[in-house]
Structures are given as structure tokens and as C-alpha cells.
Amino acid sequence: MSETKGGASSGLSEKIPTGIAAFDELTMGGLPRGRATLVGGTPGSGKTVLATQFLAHGIAACGENGVFVTFEEPPSDIETNMRGFGWDLAQWRREGRLAFVDVSPPEDDHVVIGEFDLSGLLSRIAHAVAAVQAKRVVVDSITQLFDHFIGAEAPLRRELFRITAALKRMGLAVLMTAERNVEYGEITRHRIEEFVADNVVIMRNVLHNEKRRRTIEVLKLRGSNHVEGEAPFTMVSGQGIVANPLSSLRLEQQSSTLRITSGNPQLDEMCGGGFFRDSVTLVSGATGTGKTLLATHFLAGGIAAGERALLLGYEESRGQLFRNALGWGIDFEALERRGKLAVACMYPEAQGLQAHLLTIQRLVDEHRPNRIAIDSLSALERVSSETGFREFLISLTSFIKKREIAGLYSATSTSLIGGQSVSEQHISTLTDSIILLRYIPQGRTMHRGLMVLKMRGSEHAKEIRQFTIDGSGMHLGSGFDGMPDLPGGGAESGSA
Amino acid sequence: MGPFRLQLYIAGDTPISQKARENLQRLCERHPAASEAVVIDILSEPALADEARILATPTLICEHLTRSKRIIGDLGDTDRVAEFLGLQQHPIEP
Numbered sequence: 001m002s003e004t005k006g007g008a009s010s011g012l013s014e015k016i017p018t019g020i021a022a023f024d025e026l027t028m029g030g031l032p033r034g035r036a037t038l039v040g041g042t043p044g045s046g047k048t049v050l051a052t053q054f055l056a057h058g059i060a061a062c063g064e065n066g067v068f069v070t071f072e073e074p075p076s077d078i079e080t081n082m083r084g085f086g087w088d089l090a091q092w093r094r095e096g097r098l099a100f101v102d103v104s105p106p107e108d109d110h111v112v113i114g115e116f117d118l119s120g121l122l123s124r125i126a127h128a129v130a131a132v133q134a135k136r137v138v139v140d141s142i143t144q145l146f147d148h149f150i151g152a153e154a155p156l157r158r159e160l161f162r163i164t165a166a167l168k169r170m171g172l173a174v175l176m177t178a179e180r181n182v183e184y185g186e187i188t189r190h191r192i193e194e195f196v197a198d199n200v201v202i203m204r205n206v207l208h209n210e211k212r213r214r215t216i217e218v219l220k221l222r223g224s225n226h227v228e229g230e231a232p233f234t235m236v237s238g239q240g241i242v243a244n245p246l247s248s249l250r251l252e253q254q255s256s257t258l259r260i261t262s263g264n265p266q267l268d269e270m271c272g273g274g275f276f277r278d279s280v281t282l283v284s285g286a287t288g289t290g291k292t293l294l295a296t297h298f299l300a301g302g303i304a305a306g307e308r309a310l311l312l313g314y315e316e317s318r319g320q321l322f323r324n325a326l327g328w329g330i331d332f333e334a335l336e337r338r339g340k341l342a343v344a345c346m347y348p349e350a351q352g353l354q355a356h357l358l359t360i361q362r363l364v365d366e367h368r369p370n371r372i373a374i375d376s377l378s379a380l381e382r383v384s385s386e387t388g389f390r391e392f393l394i395s396l397t398s399f400i401k402k403r404e405i406a407g408l409y410s411a412t413s414t415s416l417i418g419g420q421s422v423s424e425q426h427i428s429t430l431t432d433s434i435i436l437l438r439y440i441p442q443g444r445t446m447h448r449g450l451m452v453l454k455m456r457g458s459e460h461a462k463e464i465r466q467f468t469i470d471g472s473g474m475h476l477g478s479g480f481d482g483m484p485d486l487p488g489g490g491a492e493s494g495s496a
Numbered sequence: 497m498g499p500f501r502l503q504l505y506i507a508g509d510t511p512i513s514q515k516a517r518e519n520l521q522r523l524c525e526r527h528p529a530a531s532e533a534v535v536i537d538i539l540s541e542p543a544l545a546d547e548a549r550i551l552a553t554p555t556l557i558c559e560h561l562t563r564s565k566r567i568i569g570d571l572g573d574t575d576r577v578a579e580f581l582g583l584q585q586h587p588i589e590p
Contacts (some may be wrong), residue, residue: 106564110567111576113569113573114570116550117507119508119544123542124538234555426590
């Protein structure tokens with residue numbers, strides 16, 4: 001980052017937004033004017049979408065017209081393919097706000113005999129730029145050019161350097177795409193980045209454990225600072241690329257000392273007076289131990305105190321959740337009618353985790369809840385890679401905290417009476433409080449037990465309390481007599 | 497066999513454009529079938545360059561019946577050019 005001279009312009013270039021908020025955060029303002037940025041990625045990694053979004057945002061939001069140079073697909077195909085993201089390129093073309101330079105390969109037989117240059121290309125781009133008074137230029141993809149002139153690398157490099165320099169001198173912000181063969185390793189085929197780009201961005205689409213994970217990374221931003229690391233993103237119809245910046249993953253929120261009810265007075269007591277207002281609580285337990293019940297109490301308790309609540313179900317249908325709640329004396333339907341509660345049920349498999357996160361953010365924006373319950377995280381963990389899940393969890397937790405919402409996540413432990421799943425280990429460091437629900441065998445009976453394992457910033461009861469469930473919900477009883485057998489429960493028996 | 501329609505696209509009056517023009521002229525002299533040649537300077541005719549989807553210059557486009565071929569470069573090797581276009585040598589009287 002020491003190099004500030006040597007570019008077409010000295011000093012810092014003005015940066016212009018791409019329309020991808022998170023990407024503009026990574027680049028600390030967007031792509032620089034008078035500079036060339038190379039976006040490398042494997043086929044299907046989203047390069048063309050990013051490039052088009054850069055133009056679309058310029059046209060629709062910044063009053064900056066654009067030129068799209070296409071080596072690959074004919075303009076009509078691009079117009080069709082990008083319509084789904086909400087960009088009407090054909091309309092902008094008719095309005096003179098966008099121009100295409102079509103250098104997609106003609107069907108003619110062709111051969112190279114003698115010396116050539118790319119003045120044809122440069123003059124056509126320059127003509128298009130002048131015709132629409134463009135400020136942004138996209139070239140998609142440079143690699144195609146090399147495939148077109150096999151064996152002519154040296155003149156191509158020289159010519160591309162000349163074209164890039166000319167476009168930079170015109171004060172244009174240039175975005176070029178290039179193909180990569182592998183997700184990690186060589187930056188682009190033909191090492192195009194070495195001679196055309198001031199800035200290098202990498203888009204990845206990694207398949208890991210049968211799950212896709214899309215990320216974007218700024219590798220180099222000449223003469224300027226940027227945020228390091230890969231930011232996960234997703235492609236959303238009607239919007240394009242939506243990314244969550246890594247910076248948002250920092251947990252830097254102020255923590256509140258305000259207590260709110262857990263929905264169960266006895267549990268409030270165990271927690272030293274209730275949950276903290278902007279805290280996230282994990283409820284972990286085997287299937288049937290009462291996680292959904294605890295979540296239901298949590299939501300109903302908030303509503304009783306005048307709050308609004310949101311329930312996101314990933315395991316059970318609405319009908320099932322409503323029946324359960326009614327069985328515990330809580331009428332979800334009535335609460336929804338009063339606008340106090342919103343219940344959304346989704347199949348975890350319906351979309352990737354980044355898309356789930358966006359859905360959650362949208363629902364939160366729509367309903368503005370004071371508390372939110374997610375039942376369960378384990379269902380969501382199934383559809384993602386480990387890294388993807390961790391990123392999702394960090395983003396979600398930080399989002400919830402920023403909005404000063406009280407959160408409750410449920411997670412299913414793998415073993416019936418204890419044990420820590422991978423997700424628990426992931427989740428436990430991120431959540432403020434952990435409540436364990438366990439089956440506890442005593443003699444010939446199987447009891448249910450609850451304990452507060454952790455509560456950040458507060459005293460809490462350390463004992464395991466028995467509880468029963470009836471038509472009015474959960475009732476905490478006394479502690480267990482003697483030492484209950486709690487194998488691997490992470491509690492004081494601690495044999496795990 | 498009808499005549500070959502030849503179009504040479506160049507970008508301004510550069511040494512490379514000059515070379516291509518000369519080589520094209522030589523080709524036309526040797527092959528009567530290739531007599532209909534036009535030179536288009538894309539700097540003054542940008543719309544024609546768009547229409548023909550010109551990328552590199554010089555580019556020679558040869559339209560003959562239904563087939564269309566293009567040669568990129570200064571056409572230095574006229575024999576190869578003629579062979580690629582399928583031009584008959586002008587019969588030399590014995």
C-alpha cells in the first residue's frame with residue numbers, strides 16, 4: 001500500500017460506489033475513478049453480475065452513464081440474463097444512458113496473418129464512451145480475448161496495456177473481468193492482472209462438503225486502504241449481489257444492563273433478574289426437552305410486557321408451532337392478529353445461509369420486533385459448510401445486537417442426555433447466555449433438568465433445576481437431590 | 497463463381513494500415529476475382545466498425561456467396577491470404 005505514484009493520476013483517486021454496500025465498505029468507498037480494476041473468478045462466480053451491477057448503479061443511482069464491452073455474450077443475451085436482477089439494460093440503451101460494444105466472436109472463419117493491433121477495439125470503446133458521455137466502463141471478459149488470438153500473447157498484452165492506459169486517461173472507472181481456473185492459486189489465466197490492473201478483486205464460488213459458498217475479496221487496491229479477507233455474498237433476484245462485510249462481523253455493540261423477562265419468572269430468578277435486553281441466549285437440548293417451549297415463553301413474556309416478537313421456525317410448520325403453543329396456554333393466532341407477533345416458517349434447504357440471513361433481516365425490518373426466537377439453529381447448520389455457518393451466526397448475532405433486539409436461539413444436542421455438538425461449540429462463544437435442557441435419569445424415572453451454564457455479565461444460579469411441562473407451560477421445581485448422573489453435559493460432572 | 501467482396505478495416509493512417517493497403521492492392525492485381533475491394537477507416541466510420549464487430553485492425557472481411565471469412569493482420573503473406581480465401585491464381589499464358 002506504499003505505492004501512490006506511478007498511476008495515471010497522482011494522489012488518491014475519487015472512489016465511486018458500486019451499489020454493493022458491503023463491497024464499498026471493503027474498498028472503503030468503491031472503485032477509484034481513472035483506475036482499472038480486475039475482477040477475477042471461476043466460471044459462474046458472479047463476475048458478470050458484479051460488472052453489470054457496477055454499471056446499473058451508476059446509471060440508476062449516480063447519474064453516471066456506462067459502456068459495456070462484451071467479448072463473450074451478445075448484448076441481447078446480457079440484457080435478458082440481467083433482467084432478473086431488476087436492471088432494464090435495454091431501456092437504458094434506448095435512453096442513451098448505456099452503450100454496448102459488441103466484440104462477441106463472429107461466426108466467420110478467421111485467421112491471423114501478419115501484424116495487428118487493437119485500435120479497432122479502442123476506437124469503438126472511445127466512440128461509445130463519447131456517445132453516451134460514459135463515466136464507467138466494463139470489459140467482460142479479457143480472457144476471451146486471449147482465447148480468440150491463441151499464440152499472440154505478447155501483442156495482446158501490449159495492446160491491452162495501451163487500451164487500459166487510454167481509458168484511464170479519459171478519467172473512466174474501468175472494471176474488467178478475467179477467468180480463473182482454480183479458486184485458490186494463480187490469480188487469473190494469462191496473468192492478466194500483472195499488466196492491466198491497479199486493483200484486483202477475487203470472486204469465489206467454493207464447493208465444500210456439497211455446499212456452495214460465495215465470497216468476494218479485495219486483493220489489491222493501489223494507493224489506498226481496503227479491508228482484508230473474504231466477505232460472503234449472495235445473489236438475490238431483483239437486487240443483484242448482496243454482501244455482508246467482514247467489518248460488520250465485529251461484535252462491538254454496547255451491551256445493555258437493562259433486564260427483560262425470559263418469559264418464565266423462575267428462570268428470571270435463576271438468571272439474576274432476567275436476560276439482558278440486547279443479549280443473545282442459546283437454549284441447547286436434546287429433542288423433546290422443551291426448547292421450543294422455552295422459546296414460546298420467551299416470546300409470550302415479551303409480548304405480555306408490551307413488546308413485539310418474531311418467531312422464525314426452521315423445523316416445524318406454522319400449524320404445528322401454533323398447536324404446540326396452544327397446548328401450553330399461549331394463543332399465537334390471537335397474538336398475530338393483534339400485530340404483536342409474527343411467525344415465519346421456512347425450509348432450511350430452500351436457500352443458502354446468506355439468503356436466509358437476508359430474509360431474516362427483511363423480516364426484522366418489516367416487523368420491528370423487540371425480541372426474536374430462532375428454532376432451531378441446528379436445522380440451518382445442516383444446509384451449510386462449517387465456515388459458512390459460523391459466518392452466518394456471527395452476522396446474525398451482530399445484526400440482532402445492533403438492532404437492540406433480544407435473541408434466543410435453540411440448538412439440538414446430538415446426544416439425548418448431554419454432549420456438545422460442533423454447533424454448540426461454535427455458538428457458545430458467540431452467545432451471551434447458555435441454557436441447557438437435559439434429560440436426567442434418576443432411579444427409574446427420566447426427569448427434565450434445566451441449568452444456566454453461562455450468563456455474561458451477571459450472577460446466575462449454578463444448580464440444575466427439575467422442571468415439568470403442563471397445559472400452562474414450563475414449571476421449574478427444586479434442584480436434584482444428590483448428584484445427578486449427567487454424562488458429558490458440560491456441567492460440573494464435566495467428564496466430556 | 498461470383499466476385500469476392502473485400503472490405504479492409506483500418507484505424508487511421510498508421511504504418512500498419514499502410515502495409516495492409518499495399519498488400520491488399522497486390523492481392524487484387526494478382527487475383528482478378530478479388531477486384532472489388534473497399535478500404536474503411538473506422539476512425540471516421542465508427543458505425544461501420546460496430547456493424548462488422550471489428551476488434552483488431554487491420555481486419556479484412558471477405559464476403560463470397562453465403563460464406564464470410566476474416567483475416568486479421570497486415571496481410572504480409574499474400575500467398576497464405578489467397579489460400580485462406582480460396583482465390584484462384586490468375587492463369588498465366590504459356
